[in-house]
Amino acid sequence: MDIISLRAVSKSYPSADTRLQVLREVDLDVEEGEFAVVAGPSGSGKSTLLNLMGALDHPDSGAVRIDGVDLAGRSDRALANLRNEKLGFVFQSFHLIPVLTAVENVAWPLFLKGVERRRRVARSRELLTRVGLAEHMHRTPGRLSGGQRQRVAIARALACEPKILLADEPTGNLDRKTALEIMDLFASLNRDGRVTFVFSTHDPTVVSYAGRRLSLAEGKVDDEPLGVTRHEDSAHA
Numbered sequence: 001m002d003i004i005s006l007r008a009v010s011k012s013y014p015s016a017d018t019r020l021q022v023l024r025e026v027d028l029d030v031e032e033g034e035f036a037v038v039a040g041p042s043g044s045g046k047s048t049l050l051n052l053m054g055a056l057d058h059p060d061s062g063a064v065r066i067d068g069v070d071l072a073g074r075s076d077r078a079l080a081n082l083r084n085e086k087l088g089f090v091f092q093s094f095h096l097i098p099v100l101t102a103v104e105n106v107a108w109p110l111f112l113k114g115v116e117r118r119r120r121v122a123r124s125r126e127l128l129t130r131v132g133l134a135e136h137m138h139r140t141p142g143r144l145s146g147g148q149r150q151r152v153a154i155a156r157a158l159a160c161e162p163k164i165l166l167a168d169e170p171t172g173n174l175d176r177k178t179a180l181e182i183m184d185l186f187a188s189l190n191r192d193g194r195v196t197f198v199f200s201t202h203d204p205t206v207v208s209y210a211g212r213r214l215s216l217a218e219g220k221v222d223d224e225p226l227g228v229t230r231h232e233d234s235a236h237a
């Protein structure tokens, strides 16, 4: 089943005297359980595409469906509920809450969902441990490195067990060893939990885990299947 579906999706932004056309009538289907990467040069529209898939922005025209739900005409509240129920998002610039500690940041979406305190703290600790941050749980983002913040953002995106994880350059701030560990975590969720992944990336390590590459150029998507070259067994070889 297609869990993400775009039909003739166009998106532009206002620019000096005209509009900048970023996506031009893009058709795209992502099946449940796929692991896709979005590639393309800086400014080609990767974040724009992920924002549309994540119900964070509206297209100028065309239809976006997430898990069978057509997003057109839905209220902001309905879209927020859909995001909270089904989607995890790792932003390019993380968007952590500066006054909350790592463990509180990860627990935040669980709080919004009404999960009781003991359970949200336990889940948050477990995820931070899985991303290698057990020692730094009680620091605020200002006292964490870029790569540590990125891992808090990843843990937060996984907090509510999303069906779809959209991540904008999720390894952009990680060294290779940490990137491999995080990718192994994602691969296990993809394999065992059937979580669908769409990641924007320039990182060949990430691409080596993906089954499909969506390359953006001039507002169009070039769709290319990939032979997966890296699995958990070989990751630390």
Ligand SMILES: Nc1ncnc2c1ncn2[C@@H]1O[C@H](COP(=O)(O)OP(=O)(O)OP(=O)(O)O)[C@@H](O)[C@H]1O
Residues within 6 Å of the ligand: 013, 014, 020, 022, 040, 041, 042, 043, 044, 045, 046, 047, 048, 049, 092
């Ligand atoms: N809110 C906005 N208002 C105006 N222009 C925007 C806005 N967001 C993005 N753009 C422009 O749209 C184009 C696509 O931007 P986008 O952020 O999707 O690119 P990207 O592929 O994610 O780039 P990068 O690799 O640098 O993250 C860029 O030219 C950018 O300047």
Ligand SMILES: [Mg+2]
Residues within 6 Å of the ligand: 046, 047, 048, 092, 168
């Ligand atoms: Mg971007």
